Amino acid sequence: MRKSYIYALLVGIMVAWGLNVTALKILVEHFSPVTLTALRIFTAGVVVLLFLWGIGRLGKVGWKEAKQIGLAAMFSVVAHHFFLAVGLTRTTAVNAGLVLGMVPLVTALLAMVFLGQRPTMFRLLGIALGFFGVMFVVANGNGGLGHLSVGDVYVFLAVLAQGISFIMIKKATVDARVMTGWMLIFGSLWLFVLGLVLEPRGLSSLKEGTPLLWTIFLASAVVATALGHMFYNQAVQHLGPAESAVFINLNPFFSLLGAHWLLDEPVSWAQGLGFVLIVAGVVLGSGGMDDVSARFRRTNVATRGGRKAGMW
Incomplete structure (x- = not known):
C-alpha cells in the first residue's frame, strides 16, 4: 500500500473523528455516557466483523x-474510553483537549522505548509543532487553560492507554482489521458491565432516543468508530x-x-493559527520531510558518483 494513499486515508479518518466529537456532544446530552459508549462500540464491532465476513477476511483466531x-x-477500548469519560466529568473541555493532543508525543516516546525507533530531527520538530498547534486550538475557547485537576490526570491516563494500545497493535501478529473488530466487541462488553455499575438508569435513558438521534448514533458508530478505527489500526x-x-x-x-458548522460555535484567529501549526506538524512528523531529505541525499550521492566516473 502506497504511503500517499495511507496519508490520504488518515486525513479522512481525522475528518470523521473530528466531526464525531460534535456527534457525541449531541448524544451525551440525551443518553447516559458510559452506556451509550458501550452500545456504540458494540455496534461498531458488529459492523467491522460483518464487513470482514463479507469480503472473506474474517478468519479463525487462535489462542x-x-x-x-x-x-x-483492555487498553484501546476499556481503559481509554473509561478514563476519558470519567475525566471529562472532572475537567474542562479545554484542558481535556490539550491533554489529548499529547497522543502523538506519548506514542512516539513509547515507540522509542518498546520498538527501538529513533526519532529524527524533522519528526521531533513536527511533534512539537503539532503539540503547540493543539494548544492554540484548545486554549482559546471560552474556558481558558484552567488548572490541573484530577480530571486532567484521568484524561492523561486515557492518552497513555491509547498509546500503549498502538504499540500492541503494531507488534500483533493478527490482521489489524480483524483485531479491531474483536477488540471493539470485547471492550464494549466490559464497558457495558461498567455502565450497569456506574449508571443504574443507563439503559432506560436509551428510550428517549428520536429518529434523528439514532441516525447520529449510527453515523458515529459505523463511520467514525467502526470504519475509522479499522482503517486507522491498519495504518498503524x-x-x-x-x-x-x-x-x-x-x-x-x-x-x-x-462545532462551527453544526452548532454555530465561533472560530477565532488564534485557532486558525493553531491549524497552521498542526498542518506543519503533520507534514514534518509524518516522515514526509525525512523521505524528501533521503531522496535529496541519494540524488547528491549519485550525482557525485557520476561526476567521479566521468573524470576517469
Missing part, C-alpha cells in the same frame, strides 16, 4: 491471537504507531469545523 486482542482491547501496522499518531493532531481542527 495466541485472542490473547493479543484481549490485552489490546503499515506506518508504525508514532508516524500514524501524528495525524491525530488534525482532530481539534475538524472538531472546530464541526
